[in-house]
Amino acid sequence: MKLDAEIMFDCLLYINAFYYGMFFSCNFVMTTSKYFSVVSTPDIERDAAVTFTLLAIEFLKLIVYKKYKEKYRGISSTFVILMNFGTLACNFYMLKLMSPVLKLEKLLSILLVMLSSCEIFFGALQPWFKKKPYYT
Incomplete structure (x- = not known):
């Protein structure tokens, strides 16, 4: 199997x-709705900081990989894994x-965990399954 x-x-x-x-819009x-809710949410500042950190990490990861994947393939893949x-x-x-x-937060988080885990798995496999060039 290849x-x-x-x-x-x-x-x-x-x-x-x-x-x-x-994911970002949801x-x-x-x-934002939790922050402005009538019902008090404990530790909303910390929850918001973690959520926006997650959104920033995902955005930075996608931008850096898209920009540098052709020129610096190994470094950009390592950056994405980290x-x-x-x-x-x-x-x-x-x-x-x-x-x-x-419930929607749980669902989106579980989807992102599965996607991130698969990215880590296949990113870690890249050095062992290198494509051989057809012409050289």
Whole structure:
């Protein structure tokens, strides 16, 4: 079986880029509505900081990879893998430590955890499954 980890990694980041707009808008609206809610939400400042840190990490990851993947393939892939650990940490906070969590927040966080885990897996496989050039 021939595995092309590089194409899988690119496809996962393409799915992440497609998914980011919905993820950003939903999390932004949910956090803002929690902040202005009549019902008091404990630690809303910390929850908002973690949410916006997660959004910034995802945005930075997608921009850096898109800009530098052709020129610096290994460095940009390593950067994405390291940023995914930050994404997983923020999602761990959102799933386990945040007290009032909406069902949509849980669903989006679980989807992002699965996507980030697959990105880490296929990103780590890239050095072992390098494509051989057809012409040389």
